[in-house]
Amino acid sequence: xxxxxxxxxxxxxxxxxxxxxxxxxxxxxxxxxxxxxxxxxxxxxxxxxxxxxxxxxxxxxxxxxxxxxxxxxxxxxxxxxxxxxxxxxxxxxxxxxxxxxxxxxxxxxxxxxxxxxxxxxxxxxxxxxxxxxxxxxxxxxxxxxxxxxxxxxxxxxxxxxxxxxxxxxxxxxxxxxxxxxxxxxxxxxxxxxxxxxxxxxxxxxxxxxxxxxxxxxxxxxxxxxxxxxxxxxxxxxxxxxxxxxxxxxxxxxxxxxxxxxxxxxxxxxxxxxxxxxxxxxxxxxxxxxxxxxxxxxxx
Numbered sequence: 022x023x024x025x026x027x028x029x030x031x032x033x034x035x036x037x038x039x040x041x042x043x044x045x046x047x048x049x050x051x052x053x054x055x056x057x058x059x060x061x062x063x064x065x066x067x068x069x070x071x072x073x074x075x076x077x078x079x080x081x082x083x084x085x086x087x088x089x090x091x092x093x094x095x096x097x098x099x100x101x102x103x104x105x106x107x108x109x110x111x112x113x114x115x116x117x118x119x120x121x122x123x124x125x126x127x128x129x130x131x132x133x134x135x136x137x138x139x140x141x142x143x144x145x146x147x148x149x150x151x152x153x154x155x156x157x158x159x160x161x162x163x164x165x166x167x168x169x170x171x172x173x174x175x176x177x178x179x180x181x182x183x184x185x186x187x188x189x190x191x192x193x194x195x196x197x198x199x200x201x202x203x204x205x206x207x208x209x210x211x212x213x214x215x216x217x218x219x220x221x222x223x224x225x226x227x228x229x230x231x232x233x234x235x236x237x238x239x240x241x242x243x244x245x246x247x248x249x250x251x252x253x254x255x256x257x258x259x260x261x262x263x264x265x266x267x268x269x270x271x272x273x274x275x276x277x278x279x280x281x282x283x284x285x286x287x288x289x290x291x292x293x294x295x296x297x298x299x300x301x302x303x304x305x306x307x308x309x310x311x312x313x314x315x316x317x318x319x320x
Contacts, residue, residue: 027128029108031058031182035097036115038065041227043073048118050082054125057107059084061115062097094175095191095201102185109135111179118146118225119177126221127179137162137215138180138206140173141222154226163216166207166260168267172216173209175202177224188212189313196304197252199238200245204313207249207261212315236289243272243294247301252312254302269298 032049036042042061049059063070063086074086089100094114102110109131113119123141130139143155155174163172188209191201206216230238246268253261272294279288 025054026057027054027124028057030054030056030111030124030128030131030179031060031105031107031109032056032111032113032124033060033062033098033101033105034113034115035062035094035101036065036070038063038067038070039115039229040069040073041229042070042115043076044118044227045113045115046073046077046082046084048120049124050077050080052119052121052124054128055082056111056124057083058105060087060101060104061085062087062089062101064089064091064093064097091193093193093195093198093201095198096193098201099190099193102182102190105182108181109179110182110185112175112177113224114176114226116227116229117143117176118227120223120225123177123222123224126219130217130219130222131179131181134162134215134217135181136184137217138173138178138184138209139217139219139222140179141177141219141224143174143177144223144225146225146227157218158220160220161218163210163218166210166264168260168264169271171203171206171210172218173202173206174224175205176226177222178202184214188214188315192249192313194248194308194310196248196301196308196310197245199241200249203246204249204252207253208313208315235286236293239290239293240297243297244301244304246294247298247303248305248308249301250298251302251305252308252310255306255308256312265298265302269295272298 071086074084077084111127192204250261250265272291276288276291
């Protein structure tokens with residue numbers, strides 16, 4: 022183990038029991054700074070997770086295994102955050118490898134912006150191809166929602182534990198299961214909470230899905246984004262209506278460009294959003310769970 026401890030930082034990692042969790046924990050253990058506490062929230066049933074966590078604990082790494090009966094990434098993240106006792110909490114995924122400076126740079130950004138949510142780069146691991154990458158090298162602060170997308174990556178985010186709880190946590194509705202970070206970013210911005218992009222805080226996303234699994238994940242993204250939009254449209258949110266229209270236009274363009282270029286993956290991505298986004302909107306609009314409301318600050 023190396024690096025001093027960031028006493029105000031805990032890390033939450035939700036998992037379904039994938040063995041690549043060991044690589045994610047090793048990335049944290051090898052950092053220039055290490056967190057005071059790591060919570061692995063395990064929604065799977067594989068005994069391998071407990072063995073992996075125990076192996077790291079035996080080396081002195083402060084990681085804890087938390088079995089969960091919940092379902093969905095958002096539910097797992099929320100369970101972990103509720104257990105955090107440090108001032109700040111960072112969230113990553115079991116298929117993400119944080120860069121050595123991740124904890125240190127995120128801790129620095131949070132100390133400078135304690136009332137904001139902080140995020141950073143998402144890049145593909147070893148030249149793989151993942152659905153979303155964020156590679157900007159200039160930092161910035163976002164204070165209002167955008168028509169395209171808001172700068173918060175669920176596998177690379179952090180904030181004050183109390184702030185995230187006050188915002189209501191992530192949306193655990195299965196309808197928006199893979200758009201929980203997009204919805205959370207939008208809700209935070211509408212509540213007046215800025216998003217800080219820290220380019221020094223990088224995470225590499227492992228490309229483990231192949232073929233049909235990858236296509237199914239993109240279809241899930243599309244439907245979940247639609248559900249997120251539908252919930253806000255039910256509230257009469259005209260900005261989300263404009264975002265939905267632009268999203269459909271951009272998706273149709275990706276589909277067309279993919280066909281013209283012979284890029285089957287780009288075409289499949291565009292097609293998934295064109296065909297699945299409207300259905301998601303319909304389901305979200307009719308969802309009895311509605312929008313998660315911040316405890317304070319909602320307009």
